[in-house]
Amino acid sequence: MIIPQEMIVQLENIVGQSFLFLDMATRTHYGHDETEDYNFPPSVVVKPADAAQVSEIIKLANTYKVPVVPIGARTGLSGGALSINGGIGLSIERLNSITIDEKNLQAILGPAVITQEFQEAALNKGLFYPPDPSSRGSCTIGGNVAENAGGARAVKYGVTKDYVLNLEVVLPTGEIIWTGANTLKNSTGYNLTQLMVGSEGTLGIITKIVMKLLPKNTHNVLMLVPFFKAEQACEAVAAIFRAGIVPSALEFMERDAIDWGLRFLDSVSLTVKDEVQAHLLIEVDGNYPDVLFAEAEKIMEVVEHFVIDEVLYADTEDQKNALWKLRRVVGEAVKSNSIYKEEDTVVPRYELPTLLKGVKTIGDKYGFKSVCYGHAGDGNLHVNIIKGTMSDEMWENEVPKGIREIFELTVSLKGTLSGEHGIGYVQKNYMDIAFSTQHLQLMKSIKTIFDPNNILNPGKIFPDSI
Amino acid sequence: MIIPQEMIVQLENIVGQSFLFLDMATRTHYGHDETEDYNFPPSVVVKPADAAQVSEIIKLANTYKVPVVPIGARTGLSGGALSINGGIGLSIERLNSITIDEKNLQAILGPAVITQEFQEAALNKGLFYPPDPSSRGSCTIGGNVAENAGGARAVKYGVTKDYVLNLEVVLPTGEIIWTGANTLKNSTGYNLTQLMVGSEGTLGIITKIVMKLLPKNTHNVLMLVPFFKAEQACEAVAAIFRAGIVPSALEFMERDAIDWGLRFLDSVSLTVKDEVQAHLLIEVDGNYPDVLFAEAEKIMEVVEHFVIDEVLYADTEDQKNALWKLRRVVGEAVKSNSIYKEEDTVVPRYELPTLLKGVKTIGDKYGFKSVCYGHAGDGNLHVNIIKGTMSDEMWENEVPKGIREIFELTVSLKGTLSGEHGIGYVQKNYMDIAFSTQHLQLMKSIKTIFDPNNILNPGKIFPDSI
Missing domain, CATH: 3.30.70.2740 (Alpha-Beta Plaits)
Structure with missing residues (x-):
């Protein structure tokens, strides 16, 4: 896509010369995420300073009918941030403020805040942000909201959507709105906050996020259970819940996943018997160690009904970190292979x-x-x-x-x-399996209301046939 | 509104003669909820048997451009179920099936299931549905979804929206869809499930609800704390959270609220000193009594920083029930006064x-x-x-x-x-305080996409000026 020179000049007037990039290296850098080996460079990369600049950019894009793709940390796995039609690559990286509101157990975040940095900022104030995607060290909270990211702790604590209270959004028309209120309860009009979560940058550009926080937990117990039958590992999952336990994480890894992870990570060693087909990594958390040991014991009683090898308890923080590192790295390890x-x-x-x-x-x-x-x-x-x-x-x-x-x-x-x-670019042509044509058309009509010129992240979520 | 006779005949063909009502007594009965003293009788009341009949009714309403108002238990407090323009009052009362899926910790419910009956059906299987509106003994789960009902336990467990996984909905066009999937995580297209929750019967008629359940808790501790200053009771609320406690309920009652409740309920007695201005009713729950006593003690340490009278612990189930009854009845007591x-x-x-x-x-x-x-x-x-x-x-x-x-x-x-x-009928003309005109118009456009003829619960949520 060729962007008119006069539009480039206007974009430069909005963001300033230092925050607009036309060189191929920068465009290529912002042209990929972690989805397979795709690279779709935007025609131009801009890095606005605030919602007002985002709004100006969006208005300009409407005038020239040029696509705008919001870009975060590019850790996505469905191609949501790929500029598949070129156009403006809008990196939100400068919107990275963190405010922890201890009095209300809330945080107000720029979308570019790295998830782990937010978690740590909260912990420093004795507070807890549970959603924990495996890429937390590099993904942004804005991307988490756009894709409704989950992660390991969702089983007990829910996913990103369960923590988003309110969003400042630049709509595809350039208007800036707050979708809701900073409250735990809200029955005031349609829930545009939740409509925005998981909409993969197609309905608006998120410029501020109000998140709910919990008081932090002080303790956890982590155990790794080797199963001789992979399907039994899966069966044990439901059995643990039926025993009345809600673990804070309950992760499954096939044999290959753990082997490839171990080969990828020099720093972690673990001996696994040849006959082991799968592992469950199980965590319980809370404030009372005795309770956690009691729950771990109950879990042991459940898993012992299956054919398992010896259970490994992580005794130290280092051991816990090593096991989590192993779990988190599996995706990357498979990719490298x-x-x-x-x-x-x-x-x-x-x-x-x-x-x-x-x-x-x-x-x-x-x-x-x-x-x-x-x-x-x-x-x-x-x-x-x-x-x-x-x-x-x-x-x-x-x-x-x-x-x-x-x-x-x-x-x-x-x-x-x-x-x-998320669905993004790579899964969109499977959407007919989950939804009828009318259902997809209903979703597409919502997109059209928000974005009549289809400038915001076009070609995502919806199958080519809709 | 006069409904054409030929349409009545067609409605009767859909639901059967025994489930269509034109008499004034029935229409008046379905013409009110618990909102002030309004009564807006529908022109005709129908009681469909299933989603297919609901769909036929909706299609007919579109043909004749006659309003349809979904009606549940009529316990609403914002007039959402009032047939303010007459038309078809669609009572969902026959859609009252309960299926508890123990294996997946889920339930599949008809919208007419009474919330308390659902809670009890879950408890019988060792499971827990936390949302607990004060009217739980008479309100329906469909109404809870339509209004995004909350109640006392929301503080720890969230509101109705946090439990709704999937909805079967008859759209205003007559099409029947499932909005999502029966899963705890979902990043597949726009979240129409959450858009439907809290939409007050304006975007579709809910005919089945898939709810998440938790393992049940076995214990709780309930305490009533009398404050000599009402504002200090409010201040104590945030202080309890800052001490790291998440109570399962934290209810505030002004002096008048408790006095009027006590006068209304012969069965409950409680002596309150003249100088007491307000109470907090505080519950913690879990599976380990020792932990709950420890948490109650921490709460005591917090509230003792304020000027309080002697704290009452509910020692027996009867005492707990009495205190909850008192709290739940306050609305009704004020109304009777x-x-x-x-x-x-x-x-x-x-x-x-x-x-x-x-x-x-x-x-x-x-x-x-x-x-x-x-x-x-x-x-x-x-x-x-x-x-x-x-x-x-x-x-x-x-x-x-x-x-x-x-x-x-x-x-x-x-x-x-x-x-x-919810906003319903009585709060709609205050919506301009929370939202800009453009924001309201965006919501209204969503309504129009779903319901091009504006037949479904018209005149609700949106101010008359939009």
Whole structure:
């Protein structure tokens, strides 16, 4: 896409010369996220200072009918931040303020705040922001809101949407609004806050976020349980809940996931018996160590009904960090090993063994191997489909059929396509599996109301046929 | 509104003769809720058996451009279920099935299920549905979803929206959709589930609800703390959270609220010193009595920093039930005492003392008395404005000015108009205080997409000027 020179001049007038970039290196840098190996450079990159500048940019884009793609830390896994049609790449990186409101247990954040930095700022005041995506060290809170990110603690504490109280948003018309109020309860008009969460930068550009915080927990217990049968690991998940326990994390890793993670991380060592097929990483948290030990014991009673190897308790902070590092790195480790496609399947948690078995059967049918891991406590299984030595032709033509069958399976189990990564660019043509044409058209009409010229992050979420 | 006879015949063909009512007694019965003393009888009452019949009714209403108002248990406090333009009163009372899915910790409910009956059905399976509106014995879960009901436990467990996973909805076009999936995580397209929650029956008719459940708690501790200064009771609220405690309920009652409640309830007795201005009713819950006693002790340490009378611990289930009965009955007690208007103000919890003080000052200015009580833990203060001996002229002309000032105050404190009752009919002309005209027009455009003929619950939420 060629941007008219007069528009570039006007953009420069808005953000200042130092915050507008036309060079190929910068454009390429902002042209990719963590989705496979795509790169779609924006035609121009701008870095506005505040909501007022964002609003001016958006108005200009409407005048010239040029796409605007909001860009955060580019850690996304569905291509939401890719400038697939070129246009303006709007990096929100300068909007990075953090205010912790201790009196109300809230925080007011710029969208560019790194999730882990926010968590730590809250902890320093004795407060707790639970959502914990694996990329928390590099992803931004704005991206978390745009994709409704989840992570390991969602099983007990919910996902990003459960913490967002209010959003300052620049609408695609340039108007700046607060979507709601800074309150825990709100029954005042349509919930535009929740409509905005997970809308993947297609309905507005988030410029401020008011988050709910909790008092921090002081203790946790972390255990790693090796299962000789992968499906039994999945079965144990629902059994733990039925025993009345709500763990703060309940993570599943197939054998390959842990092996690849261990190979990727020099710093972590762990001996795993050859016959072990999968692990559950289980955490309970709270303020009373005795209670946590009692809960860990109850969990032991549950998992001992299955065929397991010796359970590893993480005794020190270092051991806990090592196990979490191993879990968090699996995605990256798989990626470093092979070309792959990552699917973000989610089902009601009791259906997890059926899903896992189905994924393997479908893989056999279409000739692909998959490495599965994820947030088993909430039925969210990441399925990494490995190219390995597969021919390009098979990869392009057969694998998508298999992915379609996997999604058809999730939907038949009352699940859906994406638990926490979003639909973005790479999953959009599977949306017909989850929704009727009329349903998709209804969503698309909402998009059109917000964005009549379709300038904001076009070509995302909706299938090409809608 | 006169409904054409041929349309009545067609309605009868859909629901059957026994489920269509034209007599004045039935229409009057379905013409009111608990909002002041309004009665707007629908022109005809129908009681469909299932979503398919609801869909047929909606299609017919579109053909004849006749309003349809979904009606639940008529316990609403903002007039959402009033047939203000006549038309079809669509009672959902036959859609009352309950299925508890123990394996997934979920429930599938018809909208007519009484909230308390659902809570009890869950408890019987060892599961817990926390949202607990004061009217739980008579309100329906469908109404709770439509208004995003909250109640006393929201402070720890969230409101209705935090439990709704998926909704079967008949859209105003007659199409039947599931809004999402039965999963704890979902990042698949726009969140129509959350858009539907709190939309007060204006975007669709909910015919099935999938709710998340938690494992049940086995224990709780309940204490009643009498304060000699009402504002100190409000101040104590934020202090309890800052001490790291998240109570399962933290309720505020002004002196009048408790006195009127006691007079209304013969079965409960309680001696309150003359000088006591307000009470906090505080509950902590969990599975470990020792932990709860420790938390109650921490709460004691906090409240002892204020000027309080002796704290009452409820030692038995009967005492607990009596205190909760007293708290739940306050609204009804005030209503039985005088003509009144109930406002459902909500602010960030630390602002509660400022709100309470402001309400009293505004009352003095406009010459009205108010009885205040509510869910202080989440900043949700019910302000009951009492007519008493005030002239009708003052009541009609001066009091609304005072209400407007109260709402202006809540918004200036980053709060909003309604925490849990909804906007419905009686608050709609205050919406300009919380939202700009463009913001309201954006919401109204969403309404128009869903409901191009404006047949579904027209005249609610939006100010007459929009």
